[in-house]
Amino acid sequence: MTDRDRLLEDTSKDVHRLEKHEQAPATWVGIAFYGGTVGLLFVVPIVGGAYLGRWLDSLAAGYSVRWTVSLIVLGIALGAYNAYHFMKGRQ
Numbered sequence: 001m002t003d004r005d006r007l008l009e010d011t012s013k014d015v016h017r018l019e020k021h022e023q024a025p026a027t028w029v030g031i032a033f034y035g036g037t038v039g040l041l042f043v044v045p046i047v048g049g050a051y052l053g054r055w056l057d058s059l060a061a062g063y064s065v066r067w068t069v070s071l072i073v074l075g076i077a078l079g080a081y082n083a084y085h086f087m088k089g090r091q
Contacts, residue, residue: 041086042079049075 026034053068 038083038086041082045078045082046072046075049073049078 049071050068053065053071056067056071057064
């Protein structure tokens with residue numbers, strides 16, 4: 001058997017294995033990891049915006065939550081964008 005024949009045989013085995021894997025149903029562990037990843041992609045920008053906004057508000061005199069609210073809303077938008085593109089890429 002030549003190197004070319006061995007390469008073609010190995011490649012066809014890998015393609016068959018991948019096609020079989022794509023047809024297999026998702027496991028509970030896989031679903032949990034996928035859901036956890038989407039959750040983190042959504043929540044981390046929100047929490048980061050809240051902490052950054054709180055810190056910026058503490059620098060100003062008096063009580064203000066302008067930065068906190070603004071950056072939480074920005075975090076929601078960024079988190080939704082991250083989660084959407086992650087789920088779109090997994091199709």
